[in-house]
Amino acid sequence: MLKISAERNREIEETLDAIAAESGQDLRLCYQCGKCSAGCPVHAWFDIPPNRMMHLLQLGEFETVLTSRAAQLCASCFACSMRCPKEIDVGRVIDAARNICYERGLVPVDEVEMRFHRTFLRNVRTFGRLDEMTFAALHNLAQRRPFADFDIAPDMVLKGRLRVGLPRRVKDGGEVKRIFAKTVNKP
Amino acid sequence: MNENQWIHKPKHEQTRRRWAYYPGCSLESSARDYDTSSRLVLQALGAELVDLEGWTCCGSSSAHAVNHVLGAALPARNLRLAEELGLDVVMPCPACSVRHKGSRDELQDPERAARINAVLDAPARGTARVLNILEALDDLMSDVDPAELPFTLDMKVVAYYGCLLTRPLPPGVRYTTEIEEPVVMDRIIEKTGATVLPWAFKTECCGASLSFTVKDAVLVNSGRILAQAVAAGAEAIVLGCQLCEQNLDLRRAQIAKHNGQRIDIPIYYVTEIIGAALGFTPEQLGVEQHTVEAVQALRAATKPRVVAVTT
Numbered sequence: 001m002l003k004i005s006a007e008r009n010r011e012i013e014e015t016l017d018a019i020a021a022e023s024g025q026d027l028r029l030c031y032q033c034g035k036c037s038a039g040c041p042v043h044a045w046f047d048i049p050p051n052r053m054m055h056l057l058q059l060g061e062f063e064t065v066l067t068s069r070a071a072q073l074c075a076s077c078f079a080c081s082m083r084c085p086k087e088i089d090v091g092r093v094i095d096a097a098r099n100i101c102y103e104r105g106l107v108p109v110d111e112v113e114m115r116f117h118r119t120f121l122r123n124v125r126t127f128g129r130l131d132e133m134t135f136a137a138l139h140n141l142a143q144r145r146p147f148a149d150f151d152i153a154p155d156m157v158l159k160g161r162l163r164v165g166l167p168r169r170v171k172d173g174g175e176v177k178r179i180f181a182k183t184v185n186k187p
Numbered sequence: 188m189n190e191n192q193w194i195h196k197p198k199h200e201q202t203r204r205r206w207a208y209y210p211g212c213s214l215e216s217s218a219r220d221y222d223t224s225s226r227l228v229l230q231a232l233g234a235e236l237v238d239l240e241g242w243t244c245c246g247s248s249s250a251h252a253v254n255h256v257l258g259a260a261l262p263a264r265n266l267r268l269a270e271e272l273g274l275d276v277v278m279p280c281p282a283c284s285v286r287h288k289g290s291r292d293e294l295q296d297p298e299r300a301a302r303i304n305a306v307l308d309a310p311a312r313g314t315a316r317v318l319n320i321l322e323a324l325d326d327l328m329s330d331v332d333p334a335e336l337p338f339t340l341d342m343k344v345v346a347y348y349g350c351l352l353t354r355p356l357p358p359g360v361r362y363t364t365e366i367e368e369p370v371v372m373d374r375i376i377e378k379t380g381a382t383v384l385p386w387a388f389k390t391e392c393c394g395a396s397l398s399f400t401v402k403d404a405v406l407v408n409s410g411r412i413l414a415q416a417v418a419a420g421a422e423a424i425v426l427g428c429q430l431c432e433q434n435l436d437l438r439r440a441q442i443a444k445h446n447g448q449r450i451d452i453p454i455y456y457v458t459e460i461i462g463a464a465l466g467f468t469p470e471q472l473g474v475e476q477h478t479v480e481a482v483q484a485l486r487a488a489t490k491p492r493v494v495a496v497t498t
Binding site for chain 2: 041042044045073075076077078079081082089091095096098099102103112113116117120121124128129130131132133139143151152155156159160161162163170171172173175176178179180182183184187
């Protein structure tokens with residue numbers, strides 16, 4: 001039988017309060033209707049559907065949610081947030097979960113998405129804007145799938161959908177680099 | 188609650204709109220066609236566009252997934268540039284517009300604004316409003332009489348909004364009909380004479396940038412959207428997002444291979460459809476950059492408006 005001691009219960013309540021303060025979302029409101037999962041376009045690829053993520057958080061199973069494949073794969077389409085009858089911004093909660101996972105250096109069940117974000121953000125930090133060409137090349141290398149999407153590359157080149165030339169650095173006075181330095185430093 | 192509260196309608200003294208224009212990273216390379224038709228059509232409809240000099244990336248899906256303040260501060264820098272010009276800013280890319288709208292909402296809260304401004308060189312105030320492509324077109328076309336347009340479109344289409352053109356809403360605004368059954372794009376397209384068909388997949392997500400990591404999710408979801416459009420009787424899908432365009436158009440052969448079903452329906456940006464009715468050729472609008480044949484179909488559907496002659 002599942003037992004939650006008074007002390008453990010207090011810990012859970014405090015963490016839920018902290019989540020509410022940070023994200024503005026009170027997870028205690030969730031009554032498990034399942035609308036978030038029903039409308040989720042990627043839940044078939046999740047390990048934990050969104051409604052169960054909410055329930056696990058209520059029960060204090062924070063680590064399971066923080067390191068889940070689901071928290072990483074969420075496409076931030078916000079269908080769940082728009083449909084929640086208790087007006088919980090589920091997408092925002094999932095965002096908070098992967099923020100904490102990244103901050104604490106936890107290892108998620110599936111790292112592919114975190115590698116994608118790192119490659120993306122390094123590119124933005126370097127050039128100020130995303131240079132799609134170098135991003136795609138470096139992302140493929142990081143994934144160890146150097147030839148991913150080579151089937152659509154010729155069409156992109158022929159139709160002028162790839163900017164040809166060396167990446168340019170935007171004249172932003174270095175502000176973007178400083179924004180990174182003050183938030184995640186080198187992603 | 189006002190149903191249309193989420194649509195920011197700038198109050199202009201004159202009919203001529205003056206907006207800052209933020210293309211975003213994709214519209215500079217893989218979606219140059221969307222940039223071309225957006226600029227052409229917005230200006231043809233009477234907007235004056237001012238390039239936002241020195242704009243930088245909004246952080247897209249990645250910044251907010253890693254760090255909330257980073258995800259709000261990168262857009263806030265661009266909002267500050269628009270504030271310096273004293274202009275509202277129009278953003279054709281829905282991902283860019285959503286990130287900037289979210290950042291603007293946070294800047295209205297003093298505590299959150301302080302956290303964002305602490306990492307910027309100079310503070311953003313959050314006064315510049317952000318318009319996505321539908322809000323801009325709806326504003327410009329609200330007083331356009333369809334009979335004034337030089338061409339009509341003889342085409343049955345479905346309007347595909349995807350996830351981010353109608354959501355998320357600002358804090359405290361919920362349950363508008365525009366979330367689940369949006370009609371703003373339908374209304375805009377109908378002015379061209381095209382028939383806009385009802386269908387159930389208006390706001391289904393195509394899988395977005397999961398094309399880089401969990402490609403199956405994109406190929407399955409996008410394949411369903413294509414199949415549903417055909418089942419609804421559509422001859423074309425009209426949308427307003429370059430990532431949706433890439434998934435539904437550029438990846439068509441990948442979708443066909445994955446799902447074992449070839450679908451040839453063309454994809455158009457809403458700006459291309461309006462542009463055709465305004466008299467621009469498919470070449471001028473950049474339609475030839477699409478993968479699935481779309482130029483001939485658009486040309487065939489565009490007919491000069493027959494003016495009724497009274498004797």
